[in-house]
Amino acid sequence: MLKRLYGNYWRFGFRTRLYDLLTPYAYLDSLDRCAGALQLREGERVLDAGCGSGLGFLALTKQNPRVQVHYVGMDILQSGLEAGQVKARNRAANRKTFWVRADLSQPAPFRGEMFDKIMAHFSVYTLAEKAQRLSAWKSLHQVLTPGGTLVAANPSTDYDSRKIIEDSLNHPVLKKPALKYWQKRGLYCVTERLGLRHIESQLRVGYWHAYAEGELEQELADAGFIPAGSQKVYAGSGWMVVASKP
Numbered sequence: 001m002l003k004r005l006y007g008n009y010w011r012f013g014f015r016t017r018l019y020d021l022l023t024p025y026a027y028l029d030s031l032d033r034c035a036g037a038l039q040l041r042e043g044e045r046v047l048d049a050g051c052g053s054g055l056g057f058l059a060l061t062k063q064n065p066r067v068q069v070h071y072v073g074m075d076i077l078q079s080g081l082e083a084g085q086v087k088a089r090n091r092a093a094n095r096k097t098f099w100v101r102a103d104l105s106q107p108a109p110f111r112g113e114m115f116d117k118i119m120a121h122f123s124v125y126t127l128a129e130k131a132q133r134l135s136a137w138k139s140l141h142q143v144l145t146p147g148g149t150l151v152a153a154n155p156s157t158d159y160d161s162r163k164i165i166e167d168s169l170n171h172p173v174l175k176k177p178a179l180k181y182w183q184k185r186g187l188y189c190v191t192e193r194l195g196l197r198h199i200e201s202q203l204r205v206g207y208w209h210a211y212a213e214g215e216l217e218q219e220l221a222d223a224g225f226i227p228a229g230s231q232k233v234y235a236g237s238g239w240m241v242v243a244s245k246p
């Protein structure tokens, strides 16, 4: 049963909404940081590469409440796209959104340099081979307009599920009321046992990729981007890099 569940790890999480429910605050903060770093401007086209259930869309809307953009969520899983569509309908019906099923390891299904901004939040690390990741970054580079910005975040080699939960439980929104803290504490037990430890072990055996310091920047530079330094996110368990296309 557990094996089957993990075989369909995100599909199951997106369909049952467990993914959203169990997402720790440290992860939401990382999404907010990436969405803020994109510095969206009115009318821009934004690609969320590996958008999952659309949490990135919510972060972009939250960080840029008065800016109207054309948002495209792209993911390999239909269940993620469907969950994203529901969010867009219920939470931001006035926003223009498009949801596209595509594989990051293949050439992107878009014509020309059509995006002003791209966010790739904890998606490309699922491509275990360096060559696959490089080809994913290159195809994102191809669809980004010159002068455009890519914000990428991925797990670090310091990935630590215990620290992620600890930081999330210390989040300012859980200071009061106490009931919310205890509810989250209960939920986060499940997050840690079923979710984060699974990710940690996948990273350890190399089934997914954890980035050493400077490695994400180097990969992006190899794909033609100009990275502007990296920052730790996700309670130290991830790296965020803001990069531009010359």
Ligand SMILES: C[S@@+](CC[C@H](N)C(=O)[O-])C[C@H]1O[C@@H](n2cnc3c(N)ncnc32)[C@H](O)[C@@H]1O
Pocket (backbone or CB within 6 Å): 010, 031, 049, 050, 051, 052, 053, 054, 055, 056, 074, 075, 076, 077, 080, 102, 103, 104, 105, 120, 121, 122, 123, 124, 126, 127
């Ligand atoms: C950890 S989730 C992150 C989702 C979202 N970016 C977020 O931060 O909530 C990883 C996502 O990458 C997607 N993904 C993994 N491999 C992919 C591929 N080859 N092509 C497109 N999406 C992929 C998964 O389906 C999943 O939605």
